[in-house]
Amino acid sequence: MNKELPRHAPLTQFPVEDDCLVVGGMRLTRLAERVGRTPFYVYDRRLITERVEHLRKFLPKEIHLHYAMKANPMPAVVQHLAGLVDGFDVASAGEMKVALDTPMPPEHISMAGPGKRAEELSSAIAAGILINVESAHELDVIARQSERLGYPARVAIRINPAFELKSSGMKMGGGPKQFGVDEEQVPTLLRRIRDYELDFHGFHIFSGSQNLRSEAIIEAQKKSVELALRLADHCPSPIRVLNIGGGFGIPYFPGEQRLDIAPIGEQLSERLEDIRPYLPNATVVIELGRYIVGEAGLYVCRVIDRKVSRGQVFLVTDGGLHHHLAASGNFGQVIRKNYPVVIGNKVQGTEREEASVVGPLCTPLDILGDRMDLARADIGDLVVVYQSGAYGYTASPSLFLSQPVATEVLV
Known part of the structure; x- marks a missing residue:
């Protein structure tokens, strides 16, 4: 048997x-x-609520918790989470519509994705949500749409870091990737944001997902913060948002153990103390999807x-x-x-x-x-x-x- x-x-x-x-x-x-x-x-809405409460228990109170809608965009689930989390991340105009139908303020919604169409970008600018820029061409399109609409787009740069989230189910950083802007190209893009006079907010650094090793997540978060600090002097304005991604996994298969988030929360508290003197205006965001609803x-x-x-x-x-x-x-x-x-x-x-x-x-x-x-x-x-x-x-x-x-x- x-x-x-x-x-x-x-x-x-x-x-x-x-x-x-x-x-x-x-x-x-x-x-x-x-x-x-x-x-x-x-x-089960009870389990979703309890998972958010579990995160609040262990993560520093200063951390803003965002829900990545791509994990589960069912409107009823998103409506329920609108009252539990601090923001949403969307990956398409369709998800953006679902998010905007909730009580979540548009300024607490961000959009990511390597292939945003011009009409999606225009809708995002008009809605007032934060766009995570993933290429120089995309920035040019945003600037044109922003000028056409008559008000500055709210933008952050999604960075493809040189490091990866070790032992992650899906690696989304390190090496050549379709996601984000290679970290060595970011200073150039920041200068173009200044020239375009767009509303710069900060960085989005997502290096991997579905990770069950707290030490790997802690290491990636440390490197993400260090990268943001290195790039801060190149920014056209002070960093207001630093999204360090997520990567929290859940056990699916035999032999896998649940992620222990207690040490992640402890290390994050120390990390926030370290960065506060250098990024006093920055809201630090953790963006989770699977871990909240899976x-x-x-x-x-x-x-x-x-x-x-x-x-x-x-x-x-x-x-x-x-x-x-x-x-x-x-x-x-x-x-x-x-x-x-x-x-x-x-x-x-x-x-x-x-x-x-x-x-x-x-x-x-x-x-x-x-x-x-x-x-x-x-x-x-x-x-x-x-x-x-x-x-x-x-x-x-x-x-x-x-x-x-x-x-x-x-x-």
């Missing part, structure tokens, strides 16, 4: 009642009836067939990679590993088996769980994929093979 599931980090965020998961105070079976159909994503979400689908092929059990569900590309292993994994999966209405079950969970698509890539230790499932049972609150539905090819789309709910 495959004993892989117990080696995942403890999955205690959702309670279990009579062997059935409870989400938002409701048994999963009843929630599925309320939603009306499977598959669906469900996000563990608060579940993907739920239903077993529609049960078959045995040459001794291997396959649970065929009505959901799959078209809704949850990451869980299928086709969203950046080099070697496929299982997300935590349970039978939601039989979490432990009176009988166990080794089974593979697959979707309805005509491709062998449509796997949600490969040879996992699960409660014995029957047709009609609910399969649940944990850690599904970030980079789930909107990061998946929902139009693939023209299957029905999934539903999203916040409870």
Whole structure:
């Protein structure tokens, strides 16, 4: 029997009642009836709130906490977070519209992305949000749009640092990157910002994501602050915003342990003391997405067939990679590993088996769980994929093979 599931980090965020998961105070079976159909994503507002409170507990009070909407742009989730965090980061005009529909003040919203279109930049300038400039050409476009509109754009420079966030799932700094301006080119761009008379605010330094090692995050934050201090003398005006990114990860796979953020908070307190004499007007921002919402979400689908092929059990569900590309292993994994999966209405079950969970698509890539230790499932049972609150539905090819789309709910 495959004993892989117990080696995942403890999955205690959702309670279990009579062997059935409870989400938002409701048994999963009843929630599925309320939603009306499977598959669906469900996000628990209590868990999102508790995660923000956890961050506030350990991070210095002076830190401004921003939510990176690309992790989960569901309007209801963003509305909920508008009352919990200090700002939003958006990556498109579509996300900007969602953010502007919330009570979050536009001056607390920033936009990043290496390929912003002219019309997106114009909308961002008109809205008054902070644009993270990612190239010299983009700066030229911003300047033209700013002149056309008649008021200065609020800008910061997104820097591609020479260093990277070690042991990160996705490296977004160090070496040649499509993100940001290489740190050695930043002084030149700062002079052009001065010449254009744009409203300069500071820097955005994001070196990597999905990191579970606090010491690596601490090192990257230290280097980010040092880089900002080196560049401060080149700035056309004092730095008002220093976004040092995020990178906080969550455990997905067997053997991974939860990130300890206590030492990160302690080191940040010391870092703030160090920079205050040099950057007295700077607001230091940490921008997180996955860490805030990732563990608060579940993907739920239903077993529609049960078959045995040459001794291997396959649970065929009505959901799959078209809704949850990451869980299928086709969203950046080099070697496929299982997300935590349970039978939601039989979490432990009176009988166990080794089974593979697959979707309805005509491709062998449509796997949600490969040879996992699960409660014995029957047709009609609910399969649940944990850690599904970030980079789930909107990061998946929902139009693939023209299957029905999934539903999203916040409870």
